[in-house]
Amino acid sequence: AQSVAQPEDQVNVAEGNPLTVKCTYSVSGNPYLFWYVQYPNRGLQFLLKYITGDNLVKGSYGFEAEFNKSQTSFHLKKPSALVSDSALYFCAADTGFQKLVFGTGTRLLVSP
Amino acid sequence: GAVVSQHPSWVICKSGTSVKIECRSLDFQATTMFWYRQFPKQSLMLMATSNEGSKATYEQGVEKDKFLINHASLTLSTLTVTSAHPEDSSFYICSAIRTSGRTQETQYFGPGTRLLVL
Numbered sequence: 001a002q003s004v005a006q007p008e009d010q011v012n013v014a015e016g017n018p019l020t021v022k023c024t025y026s027v028s029g030n031p032y033l034f035w036y037v038q039y040p041n042r043g044l045q046f047l048l049k050y051i052t053g054d055n056l057v058k059g060s061y062g063f064e065a066e067f068n069k070s071q072t073s074f075h076l077k078k079p080s081a082l083v084s085d086s087a088l089y090f091c092a093a094d095t096g097f098q099k100l101v102f103g104t105g106t107r108l109l110v111s112p
Numbered sequence: 113g114a115v116v117s118q119h120p121s122w123v124i125c126k127s128g129t130s131v132k133i134e135c136r137s138l139d140f141q142a143t144t145m146f147w148y149r150q151f152p153k154q155s156l157m158l159m160a161t162s163n164e165g166s167k168a169t170y171e172q173g174v175e176k177d178k179f180l181i182n183h184a185s186l187t188l189s190t191l192t193v194t195s196a197h198p199e200d201s202s203f204y205i206c207s208a209i210r211t212s213g214r215t216q217e218t219q220y221f222g223p224g225t226r227l228l229v230l
Contacts, residue, residue, distance in 0.1 A: 034218070041224070042223050043205050043222045044205065046218055099146075100219060
């Protein structure tokens with residue numbers, strides 16, 4: 001079965017420090033990959049996506065993600081975390097026909 | 113651009129009644145919309161793909177007679193939960209893809225509808 005894994009339920013980081021939220025995928029072919037953020041009782045907000053080309057993708061709010069084909073990973077990064085970045089982050093892969101399979105989500109908690 | 117709305121944002125209903133949830137793409141046309149269900153502290157689960165002018169495609173295990181989908185226009189898809197029961201209580205989220213003919217369009221998500229069936 002095609003799947004996306006986010007191994008960490010929660011990531012804690014101090015404000016100003018770099019953050020990484022991990023994601024690995026098991027999807028056939030060369031899937032498109034996405035990161036979304038969800039704030040409490042809200043829908044998902046698009047952050048960035050990887051289609052092809054440069055392995056480092058830059059997105060909204062200073063976030064970026066690094067694609068690694070050999071490790072089938074697509075980790076989300078930010079050089080300097082903000083308290084307002086605290087939210088639930090989802091990694092997703094397009095399994096074909098634009099159907100997305102999501103990871104289980106990682107809660108990011110940025111402390112002041 | 114790329115704003116998706118849902119109505120209502122939350123609804124409480126009695127067991128046995130039907131509830132309709134609307135998903136609208138406000139500033140773009142969407143040939144395809146998706147309906148997801150999210151349980152507390154869990155990921156999104158794709159329920160069905162809604163295509164304008166045709167029947168929806170349901171994922172395995174999702175009852176099509178239970179969850180009726182209508183995509184009557186390029187900006188509106190509706191999900192009707194028929195004869196709702198407490199186990200249908202959940203957070204329902206829709207997404208829409210801009211009609212462009214390209215294959216790598218981003219899905220834009222609505223704010224979600226929280227359904228509570230008593």
